[in-house]
Amino acid sequence: MWGARRRKVPRPLLCLIEATYKRSMPDGPLSLDIVFDAICPWCFIGKRRVEQALALRPGLKVALRWHPFLLNPQMPQEGASREVYLAKKFGEEARVQRILNSISEAGRMVGIDFDFNRIERTPNTINAHRLVLYAEGHGLADQAVEALFQAYFLEGRNTGETEVLIDICSRLGLESDRLSRILSSHDEITTIYEENARAHRLGINGVPSFLLAGHLTISGAQEPQVLVRVLDVAARMRGTATPPFSGNNEHMSRPEGLVTKQPLRIVPIKTEDR
Numbered sequence: 001m002w003g004a005r006r007r008k009v010p011r012p013l014l015c016l017i018e019a020t021y022k023r024s025m026p027d028g029p030l031s032l033d034i035v036f037d038a039i040c041p042w043c044f045i046g047k048r049r050v051e052q053a054l055a056l057r058p059g060l061k062v063a064l065r066w067h068p069f070l071l072n073p074q075m076p077q078e079g080a081s082r083e084v085y086l087a088k089k090f091g092e093e094a095r096v097q098r099i100l101n102s103i104s105e106a107g108r109m110v111g112i113d114f115d116f117n118r119i120e121r122t123p124n125t126i127n128a129h130r131l132v133l134y135a136e137g138h139g140l141a142d143q144a145v146e147a148l149f150q151a152y153f154l155e156g157r158n159t160g161e162t163e164v165l166i167d168i169c170s171r172l173g174l175e176s177d178r179l180s181r182i183l184s185s186h187d188e189i190t191t192i193y194e195e196n197a198r199a200h201r202l203g204i205n206g207v208p209s210f211l212l213a214g215h216l217t218i219s220g221a222q223e224p225q226v227l228v229r230v231l232d233v234a235a236r237m238r239g240t241a242t243p244p245f246s247g248n249n250e251h252m253s254r255p256e257g258l259v260t261k262q263p264l265r266i267v268p269i270k271t272e273d274r
Contacts, residue, residue, distance in 0.1 A: 029063040030235050033211040035199050036145070037071045038128040038159060041103045041114060044149040046208035046221035048110035053227035060235060066141050068129035068192045069199050069207045072122070079123040079160045086122075106221070118156025128159045130188045131169060134179055140172050147172060213237045 034050070036043040054062060090096045100116050107114045128148050135144035147168045151157040157164050162183050169179045182188065199209070202217065209219045210227075212234030218227070 029061040030231070031211075031213055032062050032064045032234075033067055034064065035067045035069045035204055035209040035211070036207050037069045038125045038132075038145070038148045039122060039152060040071060040207050041107070041153060042221045043208040044112060044153055045103075045106050045110055046210075047145065047149070048112060049221055049224050050210070050227060052110070052224035053231060056224065056228045057231060057235075060231065064142060066132055066136070066145050067199065068125075068132070068195050069204070069209075070125065070192070070196045071207070072124070073193075073196065075122070075124040077124050077126075077160075079121045079158065082119050082122050112153070114153050115156060116153075119152065120156065121158050121160070123152075123158050123160025125160065126189060126192060127162065127165055127183055129192045130182055131165050131179060133188050133191065134169070134182055135172060135174060138174055140174065143172055144168070 032050075034047075036046075054060065086096045087093075090099055100114075104114045104116070131148070132141050132144045135141050148159050151164060151168060152159045159165065159168075162180070165183065166176045166180055170176045202211075204217070204219070206219060208221055209217055210230075211217045212230060215237045216230065216234050218230050222230075
């Protein structure tokens with residue numbers, strides 16, 4: 001699959017989350033690190049659900065960062081035929097259609113009108129991630145991710161093409177000549193591969209994944225009601241952990257009874273691993 005879709009969350013786990021959050025939240029922003037790939041439809045859905053969850057906590061200050069994940073690290077630079085890619089990944093046409101219909105239904109629930117029929121190629125996402133890193137330096141990473149998702153999933157544009165990325169850059173109000181120079185060089189490529197490798201060392205094998213307060217990770221495009229409860233727990237824990245992408249955290253503990261076979265994982269990072 002593209003990544004980790006939402007599954008029903010066990011009630012005992014929700015009770016554990018709610019029981020943990022009993023004291024007042026400290027001041028200061030909550031770190032929220034989102035690991036994603038620009039061709040992952042569940043990441044687009046997950047972005048909307050996070051936005052809905054944050055809307056339920058208007059007083060919560062959040063420091064949000066986007067981190068690259070490569071679902072297809074061996075994808076050729078020119079990308080691949082969408083039809084061929086889906087056939088290799090999911091098999092027969094009937095199964096592909098069932099999967100796309102399921103994603104479309106989930107998208108409609110959060111206001112996303114996926115138009116998969118317009119997509120002709122599955123791109124290599126290295127340069128899309130480079131655009132996000134460039135935009136991050138100007139405080140526009142979230143807007144860049146949104147623009148990439150809309151261009152690919154709603155307009156069917158090939159977000160692996162330099163011309164498309166330059167156009168998105170210009171629409172964001174950023175210096176397109178600077179991005180053009182970045183894309184014609186090797187700048188940030190090593191950074192993207194390193195962050196992808198670090199995500200795997202943290203136990204992240206699918207996206208979207210959300211890392212909160214340097215303590216907890218939750219995988220999958222979970223419903224806002226689930227996300228907000230995890231946000232509450234993380235808000236209480238903020239400020240007491242090293243950010244997971246600082247280079248010091250390389251893996252997370254998986255205490256028995258807390259991690260289930262569901263795609264949802266809420267996992268504390270061991271203190272000694274930070």
